[in-house]
Amino acid sequence: HESKYNCHLMEKIESENLLHRAFSVFLFNSKYELLLQQRSATKVTFPLVWTNTCCSHPLYRESELIQENYLGVRNAAQRKLLDELGIPAEDVPVDQFTPLGRMLYKAPSDGKWGEHELDYLLFIVRDVKVVPNPDEVADVKYVSREQLKELIRKADAGEEGLKLSPWFRLVVDNFLMGWWDHVEKGTLNEAVDMETIHKLK
16 A cells, blocks of 8 residues: 555656646635635645635545446535635535536645646535534635635735635636626526536646
């Protein structure tokens, strides 16, 4: 059984062209603010970087391999929201996640570590209890669109040492604002496109 970190070794990703499934959760409250997390300082990849609500990988277990209606990915998302943010499963029922799209990307974190992933983008609108796990998460905050734009401005200007994860930035730059309209209107289903694999860098 190889070390769980092997999937993140950039030289291995490049030499073997490894690809693994991932998911990214975008959780909005009833005021349509997006929950962001700052990754903990002890993370192997992208420490102290701000990103969307939760990102991880489905485990190789029966409940997370179910392909029908992307149920495996939804089950994994529910598990990881509890692990990282202490959000109880009953606050995020699996049938409330809307898989909106898939994107393929590579992102080096530093010379040694990185990601090469087919990322399932899951949206959910729920008011939840959040009790962050300090091993996983340094900080959390809800942001409006305007507040997110200000975060992006600061990150681009190098202010306050603020950094955004590359995958979150790809979603922001390519999809998020249009999808946010659908969140507010309650029309997320109109935005779903699970056929296309968006290849982004």
